[in-house]
Amino acid sequence: MFSAFALIDCNNFYASCERVFDPSLKGRPIVILSNNDGCVIARSGEAKELNIPMGIPEFKVRPLIKKHNIAVRSSNYALYGDMSSRVIETLRTITSDIEVYSIDEAFAGIHARTENELRQIGFEMRMKVYMCTGIPVSVGIAPTKTLAKIANECAKSHESLKGILHVKNREIIKRMLKATSVSNVWGIGKNYSTMLERNGIQSALQLSEMPDNWVRKKMKVTGLRTVLELRGEPCLDIEESMVHRKGILSSRSFGSPVTSLADLKEAISSFTERASEKLRAQNSVVSTLTVGLVTNKYDDPLMPYKFGKTVNLPNPTASTLSLTKTASHCVEELYDPSKVYKKGLVMLTGLLLQSEVQRDLFDEEIYQNRDHKLMECLDGLNAKYGRKTIHSASTGIDQSWQMKQQYLSKRYTTRWDELMVVRV
DNA sequence: TCTGGGGTCCTAGGACCC
DNA sequence: TCTGGGGTCCTAGGACCC
DSSP: OEEEEEEEEETTHHHHHHHHHOGGGTTSOEEEEOGGGOBEEEEOHHHHHTTOOTTOBGGGSHHHHHHTTOEEEEOOHHHHHHHHHHHHHHHHTTOSOEEEEETTEEEEEEEESSHHHHHHHHHHHHHHHHHHHOOOEEEEEESSHHHHHHHHHHHHHOGGGTTEEEOOSHHHHHHHHHTSBGGGSTTOOHHHHHHHHHTTOOBHHHHHTSOHHHHHHHHHHHHHHHHHHHTTOOOOOOOOOOOSOSOEEEEEEEEEEEOOHHHHHHHHHHHHHHHHHHHHHTTEEEEEEEEEEEEOTTTOTTSOOEEEEEEEEEEEEOOHHHHHHHHHHHHHHHOOTTOOEEEEEEEEEEEEEGGGOOOOTTOSSOTTTTHHHHHHHHHHHHHHHOTTSSOOGGGOSSOTTOOOOTTOOOOTTTOGGGOOOOOO
């Protein structure tokens, strides 16, 4: 029996999603902007070729966009999220051993009787996902996750490989690592690659040949794991369920600068509502809430621009009502009328499973008793009739702080009223 | 004019305990 | 001059990912 790790990665995922529903975009360069239409966060192959950098503010490439008639879209997470689940569902028909790693990537454990069959499985994944969803994917297959990541990169960048690379023996692995720069290794970020290059280490192969204790000292245990994986020794396994997150963050830049306390409270209420929905979705309660307000960090780089307040909750809860109240108090304490706010955030940490919570001896109106049923009812209605059917009045009506989404495409797969129209 | 939004893991150091 | 020794828990911050 032969086993290996496969990494399945959607090619230019956001751009590909837009293309599935708008064929006029085929062959045309596309960029997708971050929330609030701030930065470029995804590009089609054509846009990459035009040297539009990842993460660049949109206004800096506006001339280029005009010049090359580049299509621009706001992030449409309703669409991308749904397409992502369809890709995963398709993969699950091939193997159940799947770890959803991000919105556009999944690891799979694959097993076969021959080496050749492993590669066949990769082909099947690629074909089937494209047929069922219209999304092109690349597949890298290798003895460890870290090597599968690199194999995937190669599969994507070398046309002759037709979107799939299976590295099975030492020779091929060595060749691949020699051609991979250390900064492109999964787990090696900007800081480590600068440090490594200072020490004369440029390729992934060189890194894999460094002594264990040196790596351990310079890059901690996580770095050592990466190196072992490069040598073909698996340290990371497929993690099938990541159901319970350890922290929940809900934050947004405002569509336009906010100065009034009332607007801030609305915005923070709205973020709190969203965060507590996520909290209840994983059957947890929270014991620590942090509210943050952010001003423009580019105004004066020497001045503080982040202001936060953290509250430990005596009774862990998942009630939107009680969390919103606490968050509002935090805003009142943080608020400075002389400041112009750009962004707000709500962070929930110290999450506990609801079933594990210790009840407070003296508090009779704890979450389990009172708000729990109300929240259940509210979540039920929103699940049935769509998000925000019922929501807290404290989140405001006109929501002038809402983010900009000037170039949003339709939610083709999740809204009846936004279905694609086909002419006959 | 204009600069994203989520997450994870690990470690060092302080607080506190006996 | 000199100030125990061994733990645990928590938090902040740094590193990374997409």
